[in-house]
Amino acid sequence: MLEGGSSKELPPFYVINLMVYLMLKVGVLIKQIMIMRIPLLLFLAASLSYCTSEQQSIDPIEQKVDELMSKMTLVEKIGQTAQRGTSSRVKGELSEDLKNAVREGRIGSLINVMNKEFVDELQRIAVEESPNGIPLIFARDVIHGFKTIFPIPLGQAATWNPALVEEGARIAAVEASTYGVRWTFAPMLDIARDPRWGRIAESPGEDPYLASELSAAYVRGFQGNNLTDPTSMIACAKHFVGYGAAEGGRDYNTAVIHESLLRNIYLPPFEKAVDAGVQTFMSGFNELNGVPVSGNQFLLDQVLRQEWGFDGFVVSDWNSVTEMIAHGYCVDEKDAAFKAARAGVDMEMTSQSYDNYLQELIDEGQLDIQQLDRMVRAILRVKLRMGLFDQPYRVDNEELILSESHLKKAKTAAAQSMVLLKNEKKLLPLKPKQKIAVIGPMANAPLDQLGTWIFDGDKDDSMTPIASLQERLGANIQYVQGLTYSRDQSKAQFARAIKAAQQSDLVLFFGGEEAILSGEAHSRAHINLPGAQEELIKEIKKKTGKPIVLIIQAGRPIVLENIIGDVDAILMAWHLGTMAGPAITEVLVGDINPSGRLPISWPKSVGQIPIYYNHKNTGRPARAESFVGIEDIPIGAWQSSLGNDSHYLDDGFEPLYPFGYGLSYTRFEYAGLTISADTLNEREELKVNFELSNTGETDGVEVVQLYIRDYFGSITRPIKELKKFERISLKAKEKKTLEFTIDKSDLQFYNANNELVLESGLFSVFVGGDAQTTMKQDFWIE
Template structure:
């Protein structure tokens, strides 16, 4: 016991010492910030608030740095140019303040990982963190020290192109994956030369753009904002995310860049965020088009007064802030607060001590980076269908027909928001299948269509003829990278061009047909799923997508991805998401659909529930769905208690058995429903998940800890509380399937 006490005392001393050292470092930074701020002129302060993209004229950018007219440059990827600008800023300007170099490094720099939506499909935050770390190592080798990721907008409408950059429809999943990305980008310490500052975007509510149309307005009441759209951002702030970005949308009539409620009241005052806030590209002056500001001067005033620190792209701050201060419309104290946040970030990044690029250039496309990208691409692939065990391909497949416009599309499989990845390094499915499996199986290739939007059908007959010569067919379809991302909203989510006709024609051959979808968003593929024997969904998988998919097709690896978004049957269901409210007339599955309605039917209600006559109620595949090459059995759900008090923690466990013939990985998911609240509550909410790998016949107990505090929500009085009452908990394989048990949270005051 004495020995144990000694160890405990030593550990406590180490922790206290580390906390004290961290506090000392922070105090030193704050002292340096104040000292430097006290030496700055108003013009120099405003210069720090100015971020512009590369002008292409190095001499011009050097002059701006020397004169203190720039705080950050975007899109400079040449280390020599970075060093030249930094030399002017650090050695030749009056105060020697370094310039912060920024770039959109969203899902990789040179080695491209799956798009964020695909990374979310892995349900593996450790792997996501490792991917962001690799992106930071590669980007920092060119002097980039700030990225505009993670995008953690809860996204429930696949028409919105930027769903590709998100982690899907669920607040919890966005929070977990967002924190993983923050940790990966920023590393163990921001002042490491290989760390880059993360940026949580878009703050806030941008994923709810009306009708799924980019840049559009949102109408999110405060309770919904706090319960659904803000939790991922709060998690990022608590994880130490260095910066936040305002969003393009206005919510309830107030553009985010001019919204002091979210930027000051919530971000600064409630969450105690001491990082830096930047606008999105020209979103300051876009408040004029919103009708919120009459001119650039008023836009600058409203943005700074709302709590913005740095302006991206539009330069209204440097044009008008000096005059606004003189007129008393913006206080110099507000300017000082903004510059404090900017300087603090630069000190935390170690830019004053190490402004120049010193990292190894050979890190780009390092073998270990490519291996990790392949692992991520493999874990992100989702098996939606596998009739009669068509996959993986076995010894009965001697000739494999590879068909489709995405089979050999090195540019498009990289996905959206790729500025620096090079298609010459992309390994496509066709290349991978030939190189990895071409000796054991004859690979015959006929694209059928030249690209995803190709409407010409003359190539389909060649594809069909090729398919008839094969033992099995794998058709790679989907969408080009250009069709998802910013400003890529779509009203029609069907396969583009003649891809639907291609799949239908291949199905008619009678050959086993495997459809692999490579896309940036959920597509409406109900007919194609029905026509195919097996379906793999791969959100644009990045540089190593080809080898990852080839190994899955031939069973070297087993698919284990899960849908981070609900897959709709048709676009008219959007927005669709599992965590909806129950409504007073919830569907029961017995509704009459349109094809079953008799002619000249009388005025009947068909069940009087909330559903579509042509689509029913649910999606094609629910959130969290994904099959494996093996099967899993859930049994013996157990709760540590069925009655709990606030402040306690519930332990929920379930036995998971690999009941199939192959090793496999299952993502066990925990959902909870608050049965009755002061406001209506979602039918289910994700509260945890765990990846578990089991051998055939192996069984294990999977346990979750659920602090009762995690059941809190913003109630009828706009207070975040855990309301006593009855709850249901599920442990299962997706949001629709699982074992359930009830528990109760007791109101101790009522018991006294």
């Protein structure tokens, strides 16, 4: 029985039908007895066994779906495919039109209804007054917390801690369900290789393996152990698929991804969500290879349903069905409704082409009624799994919202999200009794620290860095904002900021970008610190010479090429959520040793984008020993490409900081890498052993990473692929022997025929602290 299935007795209608069905089956067997002279006792035993197995195989959820479908009119069926709502909270009184639509069974789900009384009333109408009492699903974008806000998803990816991500999602579900929200449009699983894209803030980063592990964690956290639990919130894997590969990092745009690349890089996190039991998918805004994904049969039918066996339902993105007209794929709304339904979009978010045209399409014979039935069955199946027919009403857990335990977990997530990128002269952790100037627009930005896509977060609940630092360090802190917000161009406070720096031993500069500068439809062509932040940093350095610690709060990696030489330490703090202040303070003073690692390569400049670690080798791979820089070219040099490799003359071929990178207040060393065999077949496992030592004076956590390289293939393979990772805690001077196991699934890939294969040849296994690790052992697959 599926999780959340009913255990009630079968209704009389089904008992009668079951008896008739079994009698017919028995009749067939009797006929065969007469023909084949099967012994009577054998027949009776077989009949009893058959009847028992038939009875056991009947799924109560599917029975209830059948029962409902047999009673529903065409209008009611179409109604289940409609999600209504607004882009913000429903205000004022509930309209009679909305209540009547629910009463008539013409709405299946509502989005952004956040008044508890409205939720209760609309659900009551659906259950008590609609023709078949089918409950509504109330939905909301609960992306990285509800009231207790956790770090943005890209920040959570930097924890490399799926268990912590799962706990954050569970807390979000408990809080949101108090308001009746039982469906979230998360997790976003788009692989992102372009930090100009505003929605990279919601992404798990650039790597399919890390993204897949986080995908399953989010699904488990949101949905919980039992879908019928009133605090369970069904998850939605989005945006299916390729949205993160849109041209130029621009929203709503074109993605071109050949199928083997799609299967090797972009699809794995979504398949992992299916394996974890995700109940819904969302089709994206983008087009993929010329077809908008909300009308893409290959993705929504062949891959999702036929290959992966997904039996939940697919919802469109906001108006993405009718936006296929602007894409140039559909003539009008009727055509859009036809192509979306044919492709496999079961529920239409906010636009109303299904409501307006599905009946007409069916009446005209363009759309088969069986297709609509399949759509509606999928929606009803999920509602039944959620237990909404038995418990349609919300359970109020108001006392848990922003509870001490929730805030504590949010602080832990914030602390583990931070990545120490630079720490010259061991400026961090801060020394006792230092006089510190706190400067910058993000030190006291309670709304912006919450990050993008936090409809229900309240800035008044935020604990800011300056408040936490002043509480912890008191009179040693001198605070001058310098700039009032991240885009501020005014120099009015420069003189005060410089004076504060002169009177201090060290400057903590809180820079970055406001939350509104990342997220949906907020792509940036230039991703350096906005406003006059760079200029203020340079002025402080030039006129005071004091060491500067740059704390970046942003929704993406920030290009630092103009100021990298002016700052002495860099802590990437993303947008950390409600508990940003205490978490940052505890990392700065050394109570917490930073353990975050980059989930995306950090570019030196915008000109390097896209830059990602798992790229191909090319025919002339770039190498440090043969790199020719722009200043290395003699004046009047003969025009020739000989000796040059695949690189930029001015920015080289490596990122500023590689994927998986992050510093600590201690030192970790790897040694003694061994493997269990030099040659093995596809059925054998490979054991990888090595030693990890904490050689410093401070306890710490290292994120151990294992990469594989497949040197030769029927299609070219990446230079490295992450296959395993683990967070390892070591006390000062402690050493551990660690082991990873590699099997066939870690070495397979989709070839040019889109077949999952393991090809013989030479491989290397790498172990280390980031994607640029060189410690390796070679092995062969026969």
